[in-house]
Amino acid sequence: MDSAIAEASPYVRAQRNLATLKLDQMAASLPDYMRMVSEGDMEFVSALAEMTSAEVRSREQRILRQRLRSSGFPYVKSLADFDWSFQPSVPRPKVEELATLRFVDRAENVLLVGSPGVGKTHLAIALGVEAVRAGREVRFMDCARLVDDLRDAQSRGILKKRLKYYAHSKLLIIDELGYLNIDEGGADLLFQLVSTRYEQRSTIITTNVGIGGWAKVFGDEVAASAIADRVCHHCSMIKITGRSYRLKDLPAEKKREE
Numbered sequence: 001m002d003s004a005i006a007e008a009s010p011y012v013r014a015q016r017n018l019a020t021l022k023l024d025q026m027a028a029s030l031p032d033y034m035r036m037v038s039e040g041d042m043e044f045v046s047a048l049a050e051m052t053s054a055e056v057r058s059r060e061q062r063i064l065r066q067r068l069r070s071s072g073f074p075y076v077k078s079l080a081d082f083d084w085s086f087q088p089s090v091p092r093p094k095v096e097e098l099a100t101l102r103f104v105d106r107a108e109n110v111l112l113v114g115s116p117g118v119g120k121t122h123l124a125i126a127l128g129v130e131a132v133r134a135g136r137e138v139r140f141m142d143c144a145r146l147v148d149d150l151r152d153a154q155s156r157g158i159l160k161k162r163l164k165y166y167a168h169s170k171l172l173i174i175d176e177l178g179y180l181n182i183d184e185g186g187a188d189l190l191f192q193l194v195s196t197r198y199e200q201r202s203t204i205i206t207t208n209v210g211i212g213g214w215a216k217v218f219g220d221e222v223a224a225s226a227i228a229d230r231v232c233h234h235c236s237m238i239k240i241t242g243r244s245y246r247l248k249d250l251p252a253e254k255k256r257e258e
Helices: 002-007 010-020 024-038 044-070 092-098 120-133 143-155 159-168 184-197 211-218 221-232 252-257
Strands: 109-114 138-142 171-177 202-207 235-240
Touching (some): 024 044, 092 120, 120 202, 138 143, 143 184
Parallel strands (some): 171 202
C-alpha cells in the first residue's frame, strides 16, 4: 500500500494529503491554482498564500456556524435585518452602542421591554450574534424553559452544577420573561441564577411586562424586587412602543379589529 502511494503522481499525493488533513477548501481549489502556476500567471508562494487564506476563512465560518448553533438561538438575526423605520421608538444609536459589546466587558445588563412582536427578541438575538462573532460564549434560553431546566436540576441534586453552567456564559439571553407566570419556587431559582451572574456576567432579558408588573409574574413581591434590583443595577433599558411587526401586512380593517 505504501509503495502504491509513493508511486502516485505529486498531484494525487497532494490531494490525498489535503483530504487526510481535512483541508477541503484547499483541495477544491488545487486544480485551478496548479493551472495558474504552470501557465506562469501566479508564483507558487502567492498561490499557496491564497489557498491557505481561503482555507482559514472557510474554517472560521465553520466554527462560527457551530458556535451559533450551540448558543441555542431559535434563528439568526442581525441589526442589519431590523426595520428601524417600522419601530421608530427604538433608540438606534443606543442599540448600536450596545453592539460594540462594551456592556459585556463591563458585566452590565440589557432589559428590552415591549408588547409582543415589536422586535425585542430580534434585537436580543442580534446582540447575541455580535457577541458570538467576537468570540464570547453566549447562551439563549426561553424564560419558562430556563426555569424548568433549573427545577429539573434541583430535583436531581445538581442545581449548583447547573447554575455554574449558566453562570459561565459571558452573555446569557433570557427571552420572554412575563409571558408565563412563575411560582415562588421558580422565582427563587431565577433569583439564584441572577445573583450568581450579578456584576460578573452580562444578561439580556426580553419582557412584555414592565418592572412594576414583575410581582404578579413571580407571585411574590419580595422575590420580584430582589431580581429586578440585581438586573437593573447596571443596566441599559430599552422600551419599545408601537404595534406588532407580525401584523403590519394585515388589511386596515383587520388592524382596527386587532
